Amino acid sequence: MNKNKRISILFAGFLGLFFLMFAWRQFYGFNKNDEIFYISTVYRFFQGDAMLVDEWNNVQLFAFITYPVYCLIRLFHHSNEGIVIIIRIAYLICQAAAATYCYVRMKRFGWVRILPALFYFVTTPYNINSLSYNTLAFGFVLLVLVTMASVEDWKPIHAFLCGIFSAGAVLANPYAVLLFILYGVLCAVSFFRNRKRQEEMNPFLSVKSFIFMGLGAFAIFVLFVIFVFSRAGLSEIMESFSYIVMDTERKKPFLEKFAKYFIRIHRYYKGQVYVTAVLLAAWVLDRKKKIPGWLYLVLEMVAALPYIVLYGFFGYSSVVDVVGINYIMIPLSFVGMIAYVTAKQKDRRLFWFWYVPGLIYTLLAHFATDTGILTVSASYMIPSAASILLTWQAVYQQSRESWKRNLRSLFYIFLTVLFLACIYLRMVYVWGDEHMPYLTAKLEEGPLKGIHTSQENEILYQNVLDDMEDLQLTEEDRLFVVGIAPWMYLNTDAECAAYSTWMTQETDPLIPLYYELHPEKLPTVIYCYGYDESMLDTEFAVSFTEQGYETSMMRQGLVFKYR
Incomplete structure (x- = not known):
């Protein structure tokens, strides 16, 4: 049995184990609003209501993605009896498929690709296991960035696929279109720069790549237009549009929203923010690099661990009552930043095509929501997944032989604590219901049939x-x-x-x-x-x-x- 096959079996084994654990967990917890909203929105379209006309909620576009899934379910299950559990399992299947795609695409990273793929699978925003605008946006953005950062032989088909994923992300969070626009600007700059210098074009930043990505997104756009206009005319949509975008939180001044993004991160991760700032300043000032790179990594991981432990194991208790499954996404991203800065051989493609766009998306998620740190912290799953690879590369490169084993051990301990916290919260944290020990009553009928509350x-x-x-x-x-x-x-x-x-x-x-x-x-x-x-x-x-x-x-x- 070759090495790649053993790695794949190991990944499949862990994925299967976690899938069974989380599938059991789906039978617990009655979420009265958020989760039901995601399903009832697509149900009204299934009944014949017109998108952008009969529905006025400004996040409704995500239902275009979930509509085929719901129709497929209703093809075999002819009522909404027990539909909540069915949708939860469907979400797990979709999440497992996305994790598998990431694992396959990240082949160039070797065995360590198992970790970011599984990291995505053991996390979910708010622990709401549903095809929501949050889970869909995070998933599609991750698929785009993994593809761009990992594919070794870049071809037009990969760009086309990224376009499809980008369209999915935009439907779930329209602010994500700014990432697509930014990519187009970079492709244009790269084109004129290489043309002036008469250099070979970077295939990842070529105009051809952007065009094919646009074609992929346009294919989804055509399907979306057909769906929308099959039920309503342009005049009807325009009549409703002003009411759909009526949202006071999103109308706050740009600078205020921008500032709150950093203020909120500082508020909940104050110690790590200061440690990271000091380490970055030290790295810049230490021009001769007398301070070893491994020391930066050790200090950053030590600074991150208390937050992972606090929010991961005590965030759902009397110690501190927060949505820990979201909060624990941020600390690892600081480690990834220090890892890249101190790495001897920098993986620029991983950093600039995954980590940085992932950070930008967390800011876009902040502008798209009124939930403050909650959705922002959950969206940090994207740059944190990249941080696992960045940190591993730095750990592998930076220490002397006598230190390498100890540094790797610290890295493994750090990730073990993080994964245990994620799995623990995925199993015990309940959004919108009592704690697990109090979920003793089983619902016997209706859309929530089979759920314990x-x-x-x-x-x-x-x-x-x-x-x-x-x-x-x-x-x-x-x-x-x-x-x-x-x-x-x-x-x-x-x-x-x-x-x-x-x-x-x-x-x-x-x-x-x-x-x-x-x-x-x-x-x-x-x-x-x-x-x-x-x-x-x-x-x-x-x-x-x-x-x-x-x-x-x-x-x-x-x-x-x-x-």
């Missing part, structure tokens, strides 16, 4: 299902859910009558605007989850009761009916 959530969930059964909703009905209960949209054939399946409050100013523009969407049933009769005095309630809606209290909320 808390006793309290089971009662709430069952009450809602019973209410829906009493309402006897049909395909002729139009349902609008107020409050945090978007799973209701998945439990019926009724048409979605909301401008978004995301959590909607009765004070939302877009509600009357939506029905003014789409009177055909006026609901026949409005279910106000968690509300009581005191709501009847609100402007929202009055606006519907004046139209003839009848109200009644049910088990879990107030209902407005117009039938």
Whole structure:
């Protein structure tokens, strides 16, 4: 058995083991909003709603990617019964496929390619195992950068493939288009520079490569246009567009958002920021390089470990309550930076085609979200995966023979702690539900069938299902859910009558605007989850009761009916 085959078997073994572990984990945790939103959004398009017209949430484009997956599932599974678990497993399969692609592409790095591929697989933003705009954007950006940093014999087909991946990233996070534009600018600069100097063109920065990448992205764009305009006209889309982009967080001044990116990283990783700054300054000032490179690496890894331990093993406890599975992505990226700076033989392609674009994307993720450090830290998975390779290269090159073994041992210990923290959090961290020991109630029906949750959530969930059964909703009905209960949209054939399946409050100013523009969407049933009769005095309630809606209290909320 040759060496490459042994490495592949080792990778497949770990991937299979982690897949089985995480598959078991999918049966625990009831996420009331985020995860259900991702599924209910694509479900409304499956029912026939028009993208960019009937749906007004500004992240909706990701559903174009998940739509074929959902249709494939419904081809064999003819209802939404247990759909949440099915989608979770589908996400694991997609993640495993992406990890395998990365492993295959990174052949030039030898056996160590196992580590960044598995690192991607053992992480997921917020531990929400779903095909979301976050997981899709991170995955597609990673696929682009891995391809560009790893392929040895660059051909047009590779650029075309990167274009397809880039289109996927842009659909999940439109800000990612700036990476594509930046690549085009670099290709243009490279073209004129090489032409002036009469030098051979770098195939990775050639105009030809950019054109083929553009063709790959254009192919997806054509499919997207066909999908969108098969259900709506341009005038309808333009009417809704101003409401879709209505978002106060994204309208904050550029400099304010830009500054907050660095302020937030400094706030949560203060010690490592200072250590890294001192080490970089020392490296620049030490012109004769009397300070050995291995010392920089040791100090940086020592500075990173406390944050990995704190956020990885104590971030989901009484010590500090943070989303540790996101937070532990950042420390490794600092190590990667120091590793590249101190490396004797620098892998410029790895650094400039993966690590640096990955860092830029974390800034773009910050501009695209209103979640602050949470999404930013999660997006650091991309440069941190590259940092594993950069650090290994530096460790392998930099120390004397007597030190090499000890430096490698520190590197292995560092990565072991990081991987254990990721796996631990992937298994125990629950977003939006109680801690694992309290998830003792199994849901027996509906879209969340098979999932274990808390006793309290089971009662709430069952009450809602019973209410829906009493309402006897049909395909002729139009349902609008107020409050945090978007799973209701998945439990019926009724048409979605909301401008978004995301959590909607009765004070939302877009509600009357939506029905003014789409009177055909006026609901026949409005279910106000968690509300009581005191709501009847609100402007929202009055606006519907004046139209003839009848109200009644049910088990879990107030209902407005117009039938």
